[in-house]
Amino acid sequence: QQPVQSPQAVILREGEDAVINCSSSKALYSVHWYRQKHGEAPVFLMILLKGGEQKGHEKISASFNEKKQQSSLYLTASQLSYSGTYFCGTEDAGGTSYGKLTFGQGTILTVHP
Amino acid sequence: DTGVSQNPRHKITKRGQNVTFRCDPISEHNRLYWYRQTLGQGPEFLTYFQNEAQLEKSRLLSDRFSAERPKGSFSTLEIQRTEQGDSAMYLCASSSQGAKNIQYFGAGTRLSVL
Numbered sequence: 001q002q003p004v005q006s007p008q009a010v011i012l013r014e015g016e017d018a019v020i021n022c023s024s025s026k027a028l029y030s031v032h033w034y035r036q037k038h039g040e041a042p043v044f045l046m047i048l049l050k051g052g053e054q055k056g057h058e059k060i061s062a063s064f065n066e067k068k069q070q071s072s073l074y075l076t077a078s079q080l081s082y083s084g085t086y087f088c089g090t091e092d093a094g095g096t097s098y099g100k101l102t103f104g105q106g107t108i109l110t111v112h113p
Numbered sequence: 114d115t116g117v118s119q120n121p122r123h124k125i126t127k128r129g130q131n132v133t134f135r136c137d138p139i140s141e142h143n144r145l146y147w148y149r150q151t152l153g154q155g156p157e158f159l160t161y162f163q164n165e166a167q168l169e170k171s172r173l174l175s176d177r178f179s180a181e182r183p184k185g186s187f188s189t190l191e192i193q194r195t196e197q198g199d200s201a202m203y204l205c206a207s208s209s210q211g212a213k214n215i216q217y218f219g220a221g222t223r224l225s226v227l
Binding site for chain 2: 002030032034040041042043044047049087089091098099100101102103104105106
């Protein structure tokens with residue numbers, strides 16, 4: 001079962017902040033965040049591991065609540081380049097997934113000047 | 114490090130034909146994944162290789178789909194007797210076991226079945 005992302009879409013002005021949420025019904029080992037622009041490959045942003053939190057970019061950070069199987073991606077002082085579709089990919093706990101990621105349906109972020 | 118490379122970028126075929134896609138992973142990566150992505154959806158797992166061994170295949174994957182990774186380097190994904198429902202973007206990703214399994218994606222092959 002895929003994780004659920006919210007909101008489905010966000011529209012911002014440059015400089016505004018946004019939060020994207022990812023919620024799973026399964027126990028998780030890790031959460032991966034990607035950004036994809038139209039017609040391009042998903043680009044890795046950051047990974048959050050069970051028992052820790054890792055910041056990947058300067059103005060983009062994330063949190064991981066293991067007990068609630070939830071992760072949130074925080075984008076601060078948004079730039080035009082932040083526009084795209086954001087996906088969370090989850091890796092199940094238990095050690096048998098071989099690193100397979102299950103992706104949410106995506107959140108479309110649009111930043112206007 | 115030239116990134117993950119996929120060929121062709123676009124493939125148009127008629128229903129019933131066979132198609133084959135190629136993925137060249139980042140050279141030092143021993144893990145390779147195939148995903149399928151349809152419009153408005155996130156990537157969906159198809160299959161996984163560790164070196165040359167295919168260790169997992171999605172239960173949703175039809176028997177018409179087969180993948181190989183000879184010698185643990187590049188990989189091919191073949192779809193036999195294509196159907197219109199196979200139309201999608203096919204993405205390949207690679208990672209290094211032990212490096213937190215951060216997966217790097219190629220730009221994908223867009224398949225259109227007429």
